[in-house]
Amino acid sequence: QKEVEQNSGPLSVPEGAIASLNCTYSDRGSQSFFWYRQYSGKSPELIMSIYSNGDKEDGRFTAQLNKASQYVSLLIRDSQPSDSATYLCAVNGGMNTGFQKLVFGTGTRLLVSP
Amino acid sequence: GAVVSQHPSRVICKSGTSVKIECRSLDFQATTMFWYRQFPKQSLMLMATSNEGSKATYEQGVEKDKFLINHASLTLSTLTVTSAHPEDSSFYICSATDISYEQYFGPGTRLTVT
Numbered sequence: 157q158k159e160v161e162q163n164s165g166p167l168s169v170p171e172g173a174i175a176s177l178n179c180t181y182s183d184r185g186s187q188s189f190f191w192y193r194q195y196s197g198k199s200p201e202l203i204m205s206i207y208s209n210g211d212k213e214d215g216r217f218t219a220q221l222n223k224a225s226q227y228v229s230l231l232i233r234d235s236q237p238s239d240s241a242t243y244l245c246a247v248n249g250g251m252n253t254g255f256q257k258l259v260f261g262t263g264t265r266l267l268v269s270p
Numbered sequence: 271g272a273v274v275s276q277h278p279s280r281v282i283c284k285s286g287t288s289v290k291i292e293c294r295s296l297d298f299q300a301t302t303m304f305w306y307r308q309f310p311k312q313s314l315m316l317m318a319t320s321n322e323g324s325k326a327t328y329e330q331g332v333e334k335d336k337f338l339i340n341h342a343s344l345t346l347s348t349l350t351v352t353s354a355h356p357e358d359s360s361f362y363i364c365s366a367t368d369i370s371y372e373q374y375f376g377p378g379t380r381l382t383v384t
Contacts, residue, residue, distance in 0.1 A: 188371045199363045199378040200314070244313070248371050256302050258373055262313040 159183060160247050162261035170269055175232040177264050179245030182226065188248040189221055190258065191230045195241045204230060235268045242266070272298050274366050276376030283354055284384055291349045291379045293364030299344040300366035304373065305337070308361045320347050354383045 160181045169175045177191075188207055192200035206212045206219040206228070218231040228247070232239055242263040249257040273296040283289050293303060302321050306314045318339050320326040326339035338350040347366075351358055359382050365373040 190372065192375075199375040202372060202374060205372055246373075256367065256371060257304075257316065257319060260314050 159259045160245055160261040162243075162245050162264045164262060165265040166267045167264055168267045168269065169235050171235060171237060173235050173268075175235045175239065175266055175268070177230040177232075177243050177245075177266065179228045179230075179247075179261055180226055181228070181245075181247045181259070183247070183249070183259075184223075184226065186247045186249070189219070189228045190246040191217075191219060191228075192244040192246060192260075193239075193241045194244055194263065200244055232266075235266075237268050237270050240266055240268045272366070272368075272372075272374040274300075274364065274374045274376040276364055276379055278379060279377060280380045280382075282382045282384060285355055286353055288350055288352045289354055289381060291351075291362055291364075291381075293347045293349070293366070293376050295345045295366040295374075298366075298368055300347075301344070301369060302367050303341060303347040304365045304367070305339060305347075305349050306363045306365065308363060308378075314363070317349075351381065354381070356383045359383045 162179050191204040193203050194200045204219040206221045212219045216233045220229045242265050244263045245261040246258040275294045277292045305317045308314050316329050317332045318326045318328045320339050320341040322341050322344050328334045341347040361378050363378040365375045367373045
C-alpha cells in the first residue's frame with residue numbers, strides 16, 4: 157500500500173466549476189497535511205496546510221481533513237484555466253518516517269477548460 | 271511567504287565533471303533543508319535531509335559520495351553532483367523548513383549532462 161495515494165487524473169472541470177481533489181494516507185501518526193501546486197517544468201508551490209480535523213478555507217481553496225478516515229481533500233471554487241496544474245498531497249512522515257519529512261503523493265493533474 | 275532561492279536555475283556540464291547547486295532561505299532560518307530529484311512526468315523523490323552543522327541523511331539508494339551535501343549555515347545548503355553522468359540529468363529541487371514543518375521549495379535546477 158502506498159503511503160499517500162492520489163488519483164493521477166486528469167481531472168477535467170469547466171471554468172467556474174468546483175474542482176475536488178482527494179488524497180488518502182496510511183500513517184495514522186501523521187500530524188501535518190499539505191497541498192502543493194506544481195506547474196509543468198516548475199517546482200511545487202505550497203497552497204494550503206491543515207493540521208486539525210475539519211475545514212480550512214483560504215480564498216478559493218478549502219482543505220478538508222478527516223483523520224479517522226485518513227483522508228485529505230482540496231476544493232477549488234470558481235476554477236480558472238490558470239489553476240490547471242498538478243496538485244500534490246503531502247503528509248508529514250509521522251513516527252515511522254520522521255515528522256520533518258514529507259511523503260508526497262504522485263499528484264493529480266487538473267485541467268480547467270475555458 | 272517564505273522565499274527559497276536556488277542557483278543556478280539551469281546548468282549544462284560534460285560527463286565526468288562536478289556541479290554545485292546552492293539553496294538559500296532568504297527570509298527565514300531553515301532548521302532543515304531537503305534535496306529532491308524529479309524526472310519528467312514523475313513525482314518528487316527525496317534524496318537527502320540536511321540539518322545545519324551535521325551530516326546529511328541520505329535516502330536508501332542515493333549515493334552519498336556522489337551527491338555531496340553541505341549545510342554550512344541556517345540559510346545555505348549546497349548539493350554537489352560529483353563525476354556527473356548523463357543519467358544524472360534531472361530537475362533538482364531543494365526545500366527548506368522551520369519548526370512549523372511547512373516546506374518551501376526553491377525554483378529548481380535543471381541539470382543536463384552531455
